Structure formats: structure tokens, C-alpha cells
Amino acid sequence: MRVLVIGSGGREHALCRALSLDPQVSELHCAPGNAGIREIATTHPVVATDPAAVTELARALGADLVVIGPEAPLVAGVADAIRAAGIPVFGPSGEAAMLEGSKAFAKEIMAAAGVPTARSRTCATPEEAAAALAEFGAPYVVKDDGLAAGKGVVVTGSLETALAHAASCERVVIEEYLDGPEVSLFALCDGTTAVALRPAQDFKRAYDGDEGPNTGGMGAYTPLPWAPDDLADQVMREVVQPTIAELGRRGLPYQGVLYVGLALTGKGPKVIEFNARFGDPETQVLLDRLATPLAGLLLSCATGTLRGELEWREGAAVTVVIAAENYPDTPVKGDVITGLEPAENAYVIHAGTKLVDGRVVSDGGRVLSVVGTGPDQATARANAYDLVARVKLRGSHYRTDIAR
Numbered sequence: 345m346r347v348l349v350i351g352s353g354g355r356e357h358a359l360c361r362a363l364s365l366d367p368q369v370s371e372l373h374c375a376p377g378n379a380g381i382r383e384i385a386t387t388h389p390v391v392a393t394d395p396a397a398v399t400e401l402a403r404a405l406g407a408d409l410v411v412i413g414p415e416a417p418l419v420a421g422v423a424d425a426i427r428a429a430g431i432p433v434f435g436p437s438g439e440a441a442m443l444e445g446s447k448a449f450a451k452e453i454m455a456a457a458g459v460p461t462a463r464s465r466t467c468a469t470p471e472e473a474a475a476a477l478a479e480f481g482a483p484y485v486v487k488d489d490g491l492a493a494g495k496g497v498v499v500t501g502s503l504e505t506a507l508a509h510a511a512s513c514e515r516v517v518i519e520e521y522l523d524g525p526e527v528s529l530f531a532l533c534d535g536t537t538a539v540a541l542r543p544a545q546d547f548k549r550a551y552d553g554d555e556g557p558n559t560g561g562m563g564a565y566t567p568l569p570w571a572p573d574d575l576a577d578q579v580m581r582e583v584v585q586p587t588i589a590e591l592g593r594r595g596l597p598y599q600g601v602l603y604v605g606l607a608l609t610g611k612g613p614k615v616i617e618f619n620a621r622f623g624d625p626e627t628q629v630l631l632d633r634l635a636t637p638l639a640g641l642l643l644s645c646a647t648g649t650l651r652g653e654l655e656w657r658e659g660a661a662v663t664v665v666i667a668a669e670n671y672p673d674t675p676v677k678g679d680v681i682t683g684l685e686p687a688e689n690a691y692v693i694h695a696g697t698k699l700v701d702g703r704v705v706s707d708g709g710r711v712l713s714v715v716g717t718g719p720d721q722a723t724a725r726a727n728a729y730d731l732v733a734r735v736k737l738r739g740s741h742y743r744t745d746i747a748r
Contacts, residue, residue, distance in 0.1 A: 345368050345369050345370060345371075345408045345409060345639050345643070346369075346370060346371040346373070346405060346406055346407050346408045346409075347363055347369050347371070347372055347373070347407065347408065347409045347410075347411065347639055348373045348374070348375065348401065348402050348405055348407040348409070348410045348411070349363070349372075349373070349374040349375075349381075349385070349410075349411045349413060350374075350375055350390075350392050350398060350410065350411065350412045350413055350414070350417055350422065351374070351392060351412070351413030351414045351417075352374075352376050352377055352378045352381070352392070353378070353413065353414065353624060353695045353696070353708075353710075354624050354625060354627075354628060354665075354693050354694065354695030354710065354712075354713050355413050355414070355621070355622050355623075355624040355625075355627045355628075356374060356377070356378075356381060356413040356414075357378065357380045357381050357693045357694050357695065358622075358624075358627045358628045358631050358632075358693050359411060359413060359622070359627070359631065359638070360372060360374055360377075360381050360384055360385045361384060361631070361693070362631040362634065362638040363411075363638055363639055364384045364385065366637040366638050366639045366640075367637070368637060368639045368640055369639050371386070371405075372384065372385040372386070373385055373386045373387070373388060373405055373407070374386070374387050374388070375387065375388040375389070375390040375392065375398070375401055376388065376389055376390055376392065378694045378695070378696070378697045378698060378707070379694055379697040379698050379699045379704045379705075380692065380693065380694025380697060380704075381694065382699065388401055392414065392416070392417045392422070393416050393417050393420040393422065394420075394422075395420065395421050395422045395424065395425035395426075396425065398410075398417065398422050398425070398426065399422075399425045399426050399428075399429050399431075402426055402429070402431050403429060403431070407431055408431075408432065408643070409431075409432050409433070409434065409639065409642060409643050409646060410426050410431055410432070410433040410434070410435075411433075411434045411435070411642055412433065412434065412435035412600075412621070413621060413622065414621060415441065415444050415445070415491055415619065415620055415621050416491060417435075418435050418436060418438065418441035418444075418445075418600075418620050418621060419438055419441045419442065419444070419445040419491060419620075420438065421437070421438035422435070422438075423435040423436060423437055423438070423441075423599075423600075424437050424438055432643055432646035432647055433599075433646055434599070434600055434601075434642040434643075434645055434646045435599070435600045435620075435621070436596075436598050436599060436600040436620050437596060437597075437599075439596050440591055440596040440597070440598045440600075440620070441620040443587075443591075443602070443618040443619075443620050444491070444603075444617075444618055444619045444620040444621070445490065445491055445620070446489055446490065447466075447487045447488070447489045447516075447517040447617070448466040448489050448515070448517055450617070450618045451464050451466070451517060453587060453590055453591065454587070454615060456590050457586035457587050457589065457590040458586055459582065459583050459586055459587060459615055460582060460583070460611075460612060460613065460614045460615065461614050461615040461616075462485070462519040462520045462521075462522050462614060462615075462616070463480070463519060463520045464517050464518065464519035464520070465479070465480075465517070465518050465519070466489070466515065466516075466517050467510065467515065467516050467517075467518055468514075468515045470507070470510065470511055473486075473506075473507060473510035473511070473516060473518060474507065476518035477503060477506055477507065477510075477518060480518065480519065480520045480521070482500075482501045482503070482521075483499055483500065483501050483521045484498070484499070484500050484501070484502075484503065484505075484506035484518070484521075485497070485498075485499050485518065485519050485520070485521050486498045486500075486506050486509045486510050486513075486516050486517075486518050487516060487517045487518070487519070487617075488509075488513040488515075488516060489513065489514070489515040489516055489517055490513075490514070490515075496513070497558050497617075498558065499521070499558070506518075522607035522609055522614050522616060523607070523609060523610075524607045524608040524609040524610065525545070525570075525607070525608050526545065526546075526548075526605065526606065526607055526608075526616065527543050527544070527545055527568065527571060527575070527605075527606045527607075527608060527613075528543065528544045528545065528546055528564075528603065528604070528605055528606070528623055528626045529541070529543050529544075529575070529576060529579050529584075529603075529604045529606060530544075530601050530602070530603050530604070530622065530623065530626070530627075530630065531580065531584040531601065531602045531604065532600075532601055532641065532642075532645050532650060533584075533588055533598045533599060533600060533601070533602055533645060533650070534599055534644060534645045534646075534647070534648045534649065534650035535588075535592070535597035535598060535599050535648050536588070536592065536597070536648070537650045537651070538580065538584050538585065538588060538602070538650070539650060539652075539653070539654060540576040540577075540579070540580050540584070541630050541634070541654070542566050542567050542576070542630060542633065542656065543566065543567070543568050543571050543575055543576060544564050544565065544566040544567075544568070544626040544629055544630055545564060545565060545566075545568055545626075545747075546561045546562075546563065546564040546623065546625060546626050547561065547562045547563045547564070547743060547745075547746055548561060548562070549562070550562060550667070550671070550672055550741075550743075551741075551743065552743050552744055552745045553745065557672055558672070559667070559671070559672045559709075559710070560624060560672075560709070560710055561623070561624060561625045561626070561665065561710070562625075562664075562665045562667070562710075562742070562743045562746065563625060563662070563663055563664045563665055563713075563742075563743055563746030563747070564625045564626045564628065564629050564662075564663050564746070565629055565660065565661065565662040565663070565721060565724070565725070565746065565747035566626070566629045566630055566633060566660065566661055567633075567660060569721065571608075575608075575613070578612075578613060579604060579606065579613055582612075582613070583604055583606075583613070583615055584602060584604065587602065587618075588602070599645055599646060599648070600620065600621070600645065601620075601621060601622050601645075602618065602619075602620070603618065603619035603620070603621065603622065603623045604618060605617040605618070605619070605623075624695070624710075625663045625665055625710075625713045628661075628663040628693050628713050628715050629661035629662065629663050629715065630661075632657075632661040632715055632717060633656050633657050633659070633660075633661050634654065634655075634656060634657070635654075635655040635656055635657050636654045636655045641654075658719070659717060659718055659719045659720070659724065660717070660718060660719070660720055660721040660723070660724040661715055661716070661717050661724055662715070662716050662717075662721065662724040662725045662727075662728045662746060662747045663693070663713045663714065663715045663716070663728065663746075664713065664714050664716075664728050664729060664732050664742055664743065664746050665695075665710050665712070665713045665742060665743075666710075666711055666712045666713070666714065666732065666735060666737060666740050666741075666742045667709055667710050667711060667740060667741055667742060668696065668706050668708065668709055668710075668711050668737070668739065668740060669738070669739025669740060669741070670739075671709035671710065671741075672709060675696070675706075675708065675709040676706070676739055677696075677705075677706050677707050677708070678700075678705050678706060678707075679705060679706045679737055679738045679739065680703050680704070680705050680737075680738075681697065681704045681705065681706060681711065681712070681735065681736065681737045682735070682736045683734040683735040683736050684704060684712075684735065685734075686731075687727065687730065687731050687734075688727075689716060689717050689718055689723075689724075689727040690714060690715060690716040690717070690727045690728055690730065690731035691714070691715055691731070692712050692713075692714055692715075692731070692735065693712065693713045693714075693715060694711075694712060695708060695710045695711060695712060695713060696708015696709060696710060696711045696712075697711060697712070706737060706740075711737060711740065712735065712737075714728050714729075714731045714732045714735065715728060716728025716729070716730070716731065721747055724747075725746070725747045725748070728746075729744075
């Protein structure tokens with residue numbers, strides 16, 4: 345099977361790593377890729393959000409499956425163009441991907457499907473935002489309605505900060521704060537059928553103790569020994585199946601992965617957000633533990649033939665993100681990275697990297713994530729941090745409390 349992965353981040357490196365280990369995959373390509381992906385896949389320059397360019401590349405490669413990683417190409421309709429060319433693609437249509445592309449659309453779908461979520465207001469003016477903030481009170485939750493690379497959400501006790509964020513966005517969704525531990529659950533969907541991956545937990549704040557601004561994610565782990573045993577079944581029943589059924593009723597069959605961000609409140613799980621793609625960095629730990637070969641699994645979603653239970657490896661996985669100086673503001677780029685060699689039970693996933701004169705240099709905010717594995721969470725965590733300590737990137741920072 346010839347597989348083409350679209351994207352250049354840590355999620356795409358994790359996908360490529362899992363696909364490279366699948367004996368069904370005879371050729372692995374990625375566009376545009378990064379320094380780590382270049383070691384396991386043939387990379388190609390392409391504008392990932394250009395439907396015609398990506399479709400032409402898939403045709404030229406004779407791809408049997410295209411896997412779209414990031415949200416921007418999905419919302420831009422890249423999957424639609426590839427499907428129209430008769431090539432199987434893992435990723436929802438542009439309209440279905442608006443579950444992530446518009447927080448207001450996601451709330452509309454959840455309301456129609458009866459999905460438990462926070463009460464909210466969609467606001468387009470400062471006056472509307474001020475009224476909604478007064479209605480729900482602190483802590484204030486303000487979400488940019490559009491795509492914001494995981495950094496469009498502000499949760500704050502400061503009314504001034506909340507109003508400023510609302511004013512900086514064209515349209516926002518303001519909602520009540522959901523109290524309780526947060527969990528990520530991914531569901532693979534073929535348009536009608538869906539299966540759940542294991543629950544995982546990520547850490548959004550930039551600094552230890554959940555301090556600092558929101559980021560795209562600073563680390564993650566799976567499994568969650570403290571989560572209810574029936575959590576995945578409950579979320580599939582109350583959230584995923586009603587959501588894909590509602591999309592189907594609207595003529596928008598959902599083929600791809602549906603990311604469900606949850607708060608485990610005192611009244612049960614409630615949805616914080618949907619994403620239309622694999623979450624980063626949870627993907628790194630989930631794919632590490634997934635034993636079911638990935639290529640056939642994704643192809644079954646693309647062709648409407650998803651069946652059966654997933655198989656998982658024993659033990660745990662923990663990933664720690666190493667971020668560039670000044671992330672999540674304007675990150676410093678171009679610094680040389682060393683210490684990337686894998687250990688016995690830990691390895692590096694590249695995100696914001698590129699090759700310059702044969703050396704790996706930083707080229708983004710979240711530069712790397714280090715995945716550690718072990719028979720239990722404590723061992724996996726220790727293995728991850730042992731390798732983190734060997735990676736050298738000037739000015740970089742990481743959280744020291746992931747999966748503590």
C-alpha cells in the first residue's frame with residue numbers, strides 16, 4: 345500500500361512512524377514533512393492547504409491512501425478534492441471539519457444531537473461579549489470561533505483579559521466553565537460506524553502546575569488508571585454516535601478521526617471541544633500503544649468498512665514536549681538541536697524542525713516531543729524525562745510535571 349501523509353508536525357511524524365511499522369505499507373510519503381519524518385518517509389514540497397496541489401501529488405505518487413494530519417487542510421476542503429479524484433482519504437470533508445473550524449457550528453451540532461456540553465453564547469460585538477461574560481461569571485472561558493492552532497482559548501479569572509481576547513477575535517464563543525479533570529478521547533469514524541481509541545490526558549498550560557498561557561499541548565499520557573472503566577463506552581454512546589448521526593442527517597458523513605475534549609464534571613462527561621483530526625501530543629502516546637496495524641485501520645475509515653475491536657500493547661506511554669524559547673508567543677527559530685538519538689525505552693518525535701546544512705534546527709514553537717514507554721506510568725515517565733535531559737536546544741523549555 346502506498347500511503348501519503350499530509351502535514352509537517354509531531355502528529356504527522358507519529359503517524360508516519362506507526363505507518364512505517366505496518367507491513368502493509370510498501371511506500372510511505374509525506375508532504376511537506378520535517379527533519380524527523382525525512383528519516384522514515386520520502387518527503388515532497390507542497391502547500392498543504394491547496395486542494396489541487398495535494399490531489400495532483402497523490403495522483404502522481406499513485407497513492408492508495410491519503411492521510412490528512414492538520415486541521416487547516418481539512419477545513420480548506422483538501423479531503424473533498426482527493427475524494428473527487430477517486431482516491432481513498434482519511435479525513436472529513438471541509439463542511440464536516442467545521443466541527444473544529446467553527447466553535448459556533450460545533451455547538452449547533454451538539455445542541456441538535458443532544459450532546460452534553462457547556463452552556464454558551466456566540467458573540468460578534470464587544471457588547472454581546474460583555475453580556476455573556478456577566479451571565480456566566482468567572483472563571484471566564486472565551487474561545488475564538490475559528491482555527492487558532494490550539495491557542496484560541498482563554499480561561500481566566502480576569503474580566504479585563506477575557507474582554508481583550510474577545511475583542512481580538514472576529515467572533516467568539518463564550519461559555520460556562522466546566523470544572524473537573526480533562527480527558528481526550530479519539531474516535532475513528534467511517535461515516536456511520538465509529539470505534540474509540542483509549543482515553544488520554546494532555547496538559548495545555550505552558551508551565552508547571554498548570555500555570556501560564558494555553559498552548560497546543562505540552563505533554564500527554566495513556567492509559568488513565570484513574571478514569572472510569574466505562575468512560576469510552578459512555579462517550580461513544582452520548583457524544584460520538586449522536587454527533588456523527590446528526591452530521592449524517594445533514595448529508596455530511598464523517599470519515600476520519602473525531603477528537604472529543606472532555607471535562608469529567610460532577611454531572612458526568614461534558615464536551616469542551618471537538619477537533620477534526622488527531623490531537624497533538626496525545627497522538628504520540630496513543631499510536632505508541634496501538635497494536636492494530638494503522639494503515640488498514642485508516643483505509644477502512646476512508647472506504648466505509650470499519651469493523652472490529654482494536655488491540656493495544658500492555659504498559660504505558662508518556663510524552664513531554666520541548667518548546668522553543670518564547671513559545672507560545674513568537675518562538676525563536678533556527679537553533680541547532682542535539683541529543684536526538686533514541687534510548688532503549690524512549691524516542692524523539694519531531695514537530696517544528698528542519699534540516700539546514702545537514703543539521704537539525706528548530707523551526708516552530710513546539711519543536712519536539714519525547715515519548716517514554718514502560719510497564720507502568722511511573723516507569724514510562726522516568727524514561728521520557730531521562731531522554732528529555734539529553735536533548736539540547738538553546739533557550740528551550742518544557743514542563744517537569746507531565747503525568748506526575
